[in-house]
Amino acid sequence: MLRLPPFTYHRPKTAAEAAALHKEHGKQAMFVAGGTDLYPNMKRRHQVPTHVVSLQDVPGLTAIEQLPDGRLAIGAMVSLTTLEKHLQLLRDYPGLAHAIAEISTPLLRNMGTIGGNLLLDTRCTYYDQSHEWRESIDFCMKKDGAICWVAPGSPRCWAVQSSDSVPVVCAMEAEFELVSTEGTRTVRGDALYRDDGIEYLTKKPEEVLTRLILPKTGGWKASYLKLRRRDTYDFPVLGVGACVWTDAGGVVTKANIRLGGAGSYAIPATESEKLLVGNQLTDELIAAAGTAAMKPARTMDNTDLDVYWRRKVAPVFVARALAACK
Amino acid sequence: MSEPNKVLETFSVNGEPHEVAFLPHKTLLEVLREEMGLTGTKHGCELGECGTCTVQIDGTPVLSCLVLAVDAVGKDVRTVEGMACGSGLHPLQDVFADLGAAQCGYCTPGVLMAADALLRDNNSPTREEIKQCLAGNLCRCTGYLKIFEAVEIAAARMRGEDAQPSEESIYGAR
Ligand SMILES: Cc1cc2nc3c(=O)[nH]c(=O)nc-3n(C[C@H](O)[C@H](O)[C@H](O)COP(=O)(O)OP(=O)(O)OC[C@H]3O[C@@H](n4cnc5c(N)ncnc54)[C@H](O)[C@@H]3O)c2cc1C
Ligand code: SF4
Ligand code: FES
Ligand code: FES
Numbered sequence: 001m002l003r004l005p006p007f008t009y010h011r012p013k014t015a016a017e018a019a020a021l022h023k024e025h026g027k028q029a030m031f032v033a034g035g036t037d038l039y040p041n042m043k044r045r046h047q048v049p050t051h052v053v054s055l056q057d058v059p060g061l062t063a064i065e066q067l068p069d070g071r072l073a074i075g076a077m078v079s080l081t082t083l084e085k086h087l088q089l090l091r092d093y094p095g096l097a098h099a100i101a102e103i104s105t106p107l108l109r110n111m112g113t114i115g116g117n118l119l120l121d122t123r124c125t126y127y128d129q130s131h132e133w134r135e136s137i138d139f140c141m142k143k144d145g146a147i148c149w150v151a152p153g154s155p156r157c158w159a160v161q162s163s164d165s166v167p168v169v170c171a172m173e174a175e176f177e178l179v180s181t182e183g184t185r186t187v188r189g190d191a192l193y194r195d196d197g198i199e200y201l202t203k204k205p206e207e208v209l210t211r212l213i214l215p216k217t218g219g220w221k222a223s224y225l226k227l228r229r230r231d232t233y234d235f236p237v238l239g240v241g242a243c244v245w246t247d248a249g250g251v252v253t254k255a256n257i258r259l260g261g262a263g264s265y266a267i268p269a270t271e272s273e274k275l276l277v278g279n280q281l282t283d284e285l286i287a288a289a290g291t292a293a294m295k296p297a298r299t300m301d302n303t304d305l306d307v308y309w310r311r312k313v314a315p316v317f318v319a320r321a322l323a324a325c326k
Numbered sequence: 327m328s329e330p331n332k333v334l335e336t337f338s339v340n341g342e343p344h345e346v347a348f349l350p351h352k353t354l355l356e357v358l359r360e361e362m363g364l365t366g367t368k369h370g371c372e373l374g375e376c377g378t379c380t381v382q383i384d385g386t387p388v389l390s391c392l393v394l395a396v397d398a399v400g401k402d403v404r405t406v407e408g409m410a411c412g413s414g415l416h417p418l419q420d421v422f423a424d425l426g427a428a429q430c431g432y433c434t435p436g437v438l439m440a441a442d443a444l445l446r447d448n449n450s451p452t453r454e455e456i457k458q459c460l461a462g463n464l465c466r467c468t469g470y471l472k473i474f475e476a477v478e479i480a481a482a483r484m485r486g487e488d489a490q491p492s493e494e495s496i497y498g499a500r
Binding site for chain 1: 330349350351352353356369371372373374375377380386387388389392393394396397440458459461462463
C-alpha cells in the first residue's frame with residue numbers, strides 16, 4: 001500500500017485559527033480541503049507536512065451567497081459536485097460550471113473543493129511520480145533535487161498549471177478572499193498566481209482562501225475548453241479560458257484569454273486579446289485571434305500528449321472558446 | 327517526529343458500530359481493511375486514479391484511499407459488505423453475477439457502490455447517466471458494456487419490472 005507519512009491533524013473552528021496554526025508550524029504545515037490533491041502528493045512524498053490543518057470545520061466556507069451588489073460569493077469548501085449542479089451557476093456562469101464539470105471524475109468531484117482546485121499544485125511528468133521513480137532518475141528541483149529534467153539548463157521549474165477552473169476564473173477577473181492572522185484581503189484574478197512551477201502562488205502560505213467572488217453578470221460572456229486524452233480523469237494539457245465584454249452594439253470592449261496547461265500559470269494570449277477589442281466578434285476575427293495564440297502557448301514536454309501538437313492546436317482551441325463567447 | 331499515538335474511535339459501518347484503535351494519519355481504506363477486516367473494499371492505485379476503493383459516506387460515493395479515517399467518525403459509512411439484503415444478493419450484485427459484469431471482480435465493489443448511489447437518486451438512469459456515474463471507476467476486464475447493461479437491468483428490476491439480460495449478452499452474438 002502507498003501510505004501517508006505520519007502527521008498531526010488539526011481541525012480548527014475558524015479561518016483565523018487555521019491561519020494561526022499554519023503560521024505557528026510554518027513550512028511544516030499545510031491546509032487540506034478535500035485532500036484529492038494533497039493526499040496523493042503526500043503519498044508520493046512531494047509534500048510532507050507534519051501538521052495538516054483541515055478547513056472542514058470552519059463555518060461559512062460551504063456557503064454560496066449572492067452579494068447585495070450582484071456578485072456571487074462561493075465558499076472555498078464548496079464541493080465541485082455541488083457547483084456543477086448549482087442552478088444559479090449553470091444559468092449565470094455556464095463557462096465556469098462547465099470547467100468544473102470537466103474536472104477529474106464524479107467521485108473526486110464529490111470530495112474535491114473549489115478552493116483546492118484554485119490552489120492545485122502544478123504538475124509535471126517528472127514530478128507526479130512515486131518517490132522510488134523520482135529517486136531512480138534522481139530528484140528534480142521541485143522536490144528534493146537540484147536539476148530540471150524538462151529543461152536541464154534552466155534555473156527554474158516549469159511545472160504546469162493544471163487546474164481547470166483557474167483559466168476561466170482569471171479570464172473573468174473573479175476575486176479571491178484571503179484570511180490571515182493580519183486580517184482579510186482580496187486579490188483579483190491573475191494576481192493570485194505567478195509564473196513559477198514551485199512558487200506558483202503569490203499568497204502567503206498561512207493565508208486561507210475563504211471565498212471566490214464572481215463578478216456581476218451582464219455585458220460579458222465566459223467559456224472554457226479543455227484538451228485531454230480521456231474524457232474523464234485527465235488533467236488539462238491545454239485549457240482555454242476566455243471572457244469577452246461587449247457593448248450594446250456587439251463591439252468587443254475588453255477580452256481576456258488565458259491558456260492553462262501550457263505553462264506554470266494561466267498565460268494571457270495578449271495579442272489575441274488586442275485583435276478583438278474594438279471589433280465585432282466575427283468568424284474571421286475569431287480565427288485570427290486563434291492564430292495569434294500560438295506564440296504564447298509555449299508548451300513544454302512535461303505533460304501528456306505531443307508537445308508540438310499541443311501548441312499547434314492552441315489556435316483551434318482559442319477560436320472555439322471565443323466562438324462560445326458569442 | 328515521534329510516532330503518534332493510536333486513537334480509539336467508534337465507526338458506523340453498514341449500520342453497525344465498530345470500535346477500533348488506529349493511527350490518526352491512516353486512511354479509511356487502511357482502517358476498513360486492516361483494522362476492521364472488511365476487505366471487500368479493494369485497494370488499487372491509492373491515489374484516486376482507479377475507483378476500486380469507493381465507499382459511501384452519508385450516501386455519497388467517495389474514494390476511501392483519500393479520506394482520513396478520523397474524518398469518517400460519526401458518519402454513516404457503507405461498503406460492499408453491507409449491500410446484500412439479508413441472505414439474498416442486492417439486485418445489482420445479482421445481475422452483475424448473471425451477466426459477467428464482474429470478471430476478475432477487482433473493480434466490482436467500487437462500481438457497485440457508485441452504481442448503488444446513482445440508483446438511489448435516479449431509479450431509471452439513461453445509459454449516458456450510468457456512464458457519467460461510473461466515469462471514475464476503471465475496469466480492465468469487461469470493456470464496461472456489461473457493467474452498463476447490468477446497471478440498467480438492476481434498475482428495471484428494482485422498479486419492479488421483470489427485466490432479463492438478452493441472449494446475446496449472455497451467450498454472445500450467434
Ligand atoms: C486522478 C485525479 C485526477 C484529477 N483530475 C483533475 C482535473 O482534470 N482537473 C483539475 O483541475 N484537477 C484534477 N485533479 C485534482 C483535484 O482533484 C482537484 O483539483 C480538486 O479540486 C482539489 O481540491 P481539494 O479540495 O481536494 O484540494 P486539497 O488536496 O485539499 O488541496 C489542494 C491544495 O490547496 C491547498 N488548499 C486547499 N484549500 C485551501 C484553502 N481554502 N485555503 C488555502 N489553501 C487551501 C492545500 O493546502 C493544497 O496545497 C485530479 C486529481 C486526481 C487524484
Ligand atoms: S519542470 Fe523541471 S523542476 Fe519542475 S517538476 Fe518538472 S522536471 Fe522538476
Ligand atoms: S485505490 Fe482509491 S482510487 Fe484507486
Ligand atoms: S472485472 Fe476485472 S477490473 Fe473490472
